[in-house]
Amino acid sequence: MLYLDYAATTPMYDEVIDTMTEVMRSYFGNPSSIHKLGVEAELLVRRARETIAASLGCTPGEVRFTSGGTESNNLAIRGAAYRYRSRGNRLITTAVEHASVYETFRQLEQEGFQVTYLPVDSTGVVELDALKQALTEDTTVVSIMFVNNEMGRIQPIAEIGRLLRSRPKTLFHVDAVQAIGKLPVVPEQLGVDLMTGAAHKLRGPKGIGFLYCRRGVELEPLMLGGGQEDGLRSGTENVPSIVGMAKAVRMAVEQQPKFAEHTAAIRRKLVNCIAQIPELVLNGSTNAEDMAPQIVHFSFPGMKSEVLVHALEQHGIYVSTRSACSSGAEKPSRVLEAMGCRREVATSGIRLSYSLQHSPEDIDRFCRVLQEVVTNLLPSAARREKDGGKL
Numbered sequence: 001m002l003y004l005d006y007a008a009t010t011p012m013y014d015e016v017i018d019t020m021t022e023v024m025r026s027y028f029g030n031p032s033s034i035h036k037l038g039v040e041a042e043l044l045v046r047r048a049r050e051t052i053a054a055s056l057g058c059t060p061g062e063v064r065f066t067s068g069g070t071e072s073n074n075l076a077i078r079g080a081a082y083r084y085r086s087r088g089n090r091l092i093t094t095a096v097e098h099a100s101v102y103e104t105f106r107q108l109e110q111e112g113f114q115v116t117y118l119p120v121d122s123t124g125v126v127e128l129d130a131l132k133q134a135l136t137e138d139t140t141v142v143s144i145m146f147v148n149n150e151m152g153r154i155q156p157i158a159e160i161g162r163l164l165r166s167r168p169k170t171l172f173h174v175d176a177v178q179a180i181g182k183l184p185v186v187p188e189q190l191g192v193d194l195m196t197g198a199a200h201k202l203r204g205p206k207g208i209g210f211l212y213c214r215r216g217v218e219l220e221p222l223m224l225g226g227g228q229e230d231g232l233r234s235g236t237e238n239v240p241s242i243v244g245m246a247k248a249v250r251m252a253v254e255q256q257p258k259f260a261e262h263t264a265a266i267r268r269k270l271v272n273c274i275a276q277i278p279e280l281v282l283n284g285s286t287n288a289e290d291m292a293p294q295i296v297h298f299s300f301p302g303m304k305s306e307v308l309v310h311a312l313e314q315h316g317i318y319v320s321t322r323s324a325c326s327s328g329a330e331k332p333s334r335v336l337e338a339m340g341c342r343r344e345v346a347t348s349g350i351r352l353s354y355s356l357q358h359s360p361e362d363i364d365r366f367c368r369v370l371q372e373v374v375t376n377l378l379p380s381a382a383r384r385e386k387d388g389g390k391l
Contacts, residue, residue, distance in 0.1 A: 002317045002362055007149055007178060007295055007353035010203045013248060020205065020244040031237050032226065041239050048246035052197075055253040057186040058212060064229045065242055068209040069177045069198035070100035071222075073143075075211055075233065076173045076194040077104050079219030080141045081113060087169050088138020094118045094126050095338035098149050101175055102334075105143070118144075123285035124153035124339050131160065139170050146179035150335045150351060151284050152295025154183070161191020171217060177201050177209075181252025182259060182294055187212050197249070199241070203355075204248030208241035255356065262356050263293035266363055270296045270352060273367035277374055281345055283336065296352045299336075301344040303377055308350055311373045317366060320351045 003011075023044065029037030031045050046060070053060040066072045081091060093105050095117045105115045116134040118126050126144060135142075142164060146157050157174055164172045173194040179185050181202045187195045195212040199205055213219065213232070225234030252259070267288065274280045274296070283297040284290070300308055305321040312319055321333075332346035352366075 002366060004352045004354055004358075004366065005318050005320045006355050007152075007201070007351060008320055009200045009206065010355065011357075012205060012244075013203045013251060015251070016204055016244045016247050019247050020240040023240040023243050027239060031239060032228065041237075044239055044243050045237050048242045051246040052210060052249050055249050056180075056195075056212060057188060059215065061230075062212055062215055064211045064213055064232050065237060066209045066211055066233055067207055067238075068200070069098075069175070069196050071233075072196040072198070072209045072211040073098070073100040073173075073175055074104050075219060075222055076196060076213075077101065077141060077143055078108065078222060079232075080171050080173065080194065080217070081108055082220035083218050084140040084169075084171070087140050088136070089113045090116070090136055090139045092116045092118060092131065092134050092139060092142045094120060094144055094155075096120050096124060096126075096148055096151070096153075096335045097143065097145055098175055098177070101143055101145065120153075120338055122340050123290060124148055124151045124283075124335065125285070125290065126155055126160075128156065128159065128163070132163070135167065135170065137169075139167070141171050141173060143173040143175070145175040145177075146185070147176075147182065147292040147295070148335065149178050150333065150349070151297050151339075152178075152292040152353075153284050154179075154290055154292055157192070158190050165191050178292065178295070181249065181256055182263075182292055184256065187214070193217050199245035199248055202245075202248045202252040204245045205241045208238055208245045210245070259356055260293055263354060264288065266354055266358060266360070267291070267293050267296055269360065269363045269367070273363070273370065274298045277371055279374055279378065283339070283341070283345070283349065294353055294355060298350055298352075299341070299345040299348045300350065300374065300377075301342075301348055303348050305348045305350055307377065308348070308373065311377060312369065315369045315373070317369055320353075321349060 027041050027044055029041040031042040049060045049063045052063050091113050109115050118130045120126050144155050147154055164170055171193040174192045175196045176185055177196055177198045180197050193214045198209040221232050223234050228234050274282050281299045332343055333349050336346035336349055
């Protein structure tokens, strides 16, 4: 098996599995209980918060635990929009955000908020002039992802952060799910007020994530109850997953320089491989510095992406069509369409994502299989194009 879908989810570190097993076996107390077992569990939660804070260069009080990236994005955007609605009801995001951000803004529009969806250029980067023009005195939230989960395009977060520092009434939220552990991420240095992270993208457990919430920023809670997480996110803490996430974040951040070097070399091999197959189109920027090193995206115009995915699967190779949250959809990629790609490209995208676990030999094998599969599918692609895109 060759798994090249790390942007969807990752296999857990053995060390994380072992740690979580021990916590589940020996520390089952409720962190809110005042007896010994509860105090032991609460201490583990506190230490996990400190570990993640140290990895992000922030304070423990700025880390809030959630059920994952989707909840963190919802809490940041909706919580800020509701809390600061008296300042204004204008919100800004981009046309290429993850569904948990994009659909949240669409819902807020239904509730009376005015949302601007910033355009991107042909490489997938947000147009800063459009952001400057969209900002008004009653803009309360700007949400722009760090690394696009589908394309791997890096957004100019630090530059945007500098721009928004002069606007203290506007909060800056960043979905950093695909950036933490892959790129240097220190929210204070980036000028970020709210930042989302998810454990399962970092070889940690599913169903757990966090939200960095800068000191002084207030949010309306979306879940009410016992008042956990300083009242921001009620519910009994998932202690084993919190501890596992902290370990995964620490390990990923410590390995980040090595990760970046290793995956950049893999990316170069993949880009060269794709360039040698004339039927394929590489998506995103041709400048490697613009792209996250762990993601490569290409299209096979004339061939539905699902067909190529399953053809590769027959060889034991697993890739994806787009974000795992929408990979089953047959409609064109919203991200590729926003980049101005023609329909044949937008309906035939393939995402490759990888990590330190992948070797040059793995990539050589993938390239050989990809060439074989594309060659075998060419007659079908030609028929599809001749029939106006219909299989």
